[in-house]
Amino acid sequence: MANLLDQLKSMTTVVSDTGDINAIKQYKPTDATTNPSLIAAAAGMPEYQSIVDDVLQGAREKAGENASDKDVAAAAFKTLAVAFGRKILEIVPGRVSTEVDARLSYDTEKSIETARDIIAQYKEAGIGPERVLIKLASTWEGIRAAEVLEKEGIHCNMTLLFGLHQAVASAEAKVTLISPFVGRILDWYKKDTGKDYAPAEDPGVKSVTEIYHYYKKFGYKTVVMGASFRSTGEIIELAGCDLLTIAPKLLQELQTTEGTLERKLDPATAAKDPIEKIVVDKATFDKMHAENRMAHDKLKEGIEGFSKALEDLEKLLEKRLSELPKPQAVSK
Template identity: 70%
Template structure:
């Protein structure tokens, strides 16, 4: 009997949620997603020190003698994300998601500018923009930035998505892909209610199912990629989703598990459902967001978390740059 991972690949595009190149080599996903936390983890692995060092030194050189340490580190982070992205694209046949600085989540203009820079770095390396998804938090401002980028042929992945209002706004803006966070929704409900949930009743699973059916019912082209899983039960309940981005640990568990995988999400079924269509303007978005405590809490928390992960990475890069500068000085003196 085929394992669950093999069966899942036949109905859903499997994406690896990691910045670790060895894991990507092992599981051979179609696409890969990264974020500041994953890049930070990868950057601390000894096997990637050369990538980090080369990126830091080049960023310092390109920033110029008068550049501040903050400017050098900001450039280095963007370049590092692209460096890992380029390595990943040597392995996967599809796309890589590269994230915009989470501190720009409420800044439409700043997000567009940062996305332009990231895409330019990929294109300078000879990589077609079609193979890159710019990852942006699904705030109203982030969705508006993504709408601008999509019209320019820059495809986007809207992340930190917890509510139907965010999903509808993304679809109406013509976004390429959304990443609803299954596990983080479950975390919130478990903490709020004190209950445990079976996979079929998991609030994160139910949220993604609702979004998927809404999209298919009304013919939206935006792809649904479930993300942030806590167990393989959540994954199997979403078999049939357009894509699922899965951590290496859960990919390994799926690969080691045999059984029959039943498709749970199907566009033909969604087409027959009685679903009310909602138009989401800013007032509706704000009202629905305010009424959804979970989405309000988790969006804010997620942005803060990614921002802190970025600050952690910047501190690591600053420390490493100081070591490199010290080494250069010693070498020069000798």
């Protein structure tokens, strides 16, 4: 009997949710996605020190000898995610998601500028935009940035997505992909209600199912990638989703478990869902967001968490930079 991971791959594109290149080699996903927390974790691993050091040395040379370690570290973190992305693309046949600075989540213009810079860095390394997804927070401003970028042929992945209003606005903006956060939704409900939820009743699973049905019923081209899982039970309930991005620990559980995996999400079933179409302009988006306590709380918390991860990463890079030998001044 086939293991659950192999069966899942037959109905869903499996994506590895990690910056750990060795884990990606082990589980052979189609795509890979990273975020600031994952990049910070990977950057602290001894086996990836050479990648970090190369990025730091390059940033130091570019900044010039008068630049402080703090300034060099701040510049280096922008290229570190791309450096990891390039390594990941040597392994996966598909795409890698690279995130725009979470501190720009409410700034449309700077998000667009940063996304273009990320794509330019990949292009300089010989990697085309078809192999990269730009991750943006699903704020109204982030979605507007994605709308502009998609028109330029830069494909986007809307992250920190917790509500139907964010999903509909993203689809109307013609973004390539959205990443609803299953586990973080569950976390909020467990804390709010004090209850435990079986996988089929999991609020995160229900949210992704609703979004998937909405997209398929109304013919949107934007695809759904469930993310942020707490258990394989959640993954099993979403088998058939367009894509699922899964951490190495859960990939291992799926790979070592045998049984029959039933397809739960299917376009034919979605077509029969009585869900009604809604129009999401900014006023509707703001109203729905304010009324959805979970989405409001988790978006704010997610942006703050990713921003802190970036600040921690900058400190880690600054410390590492101070340990590297300074370039020798060339005597004239």
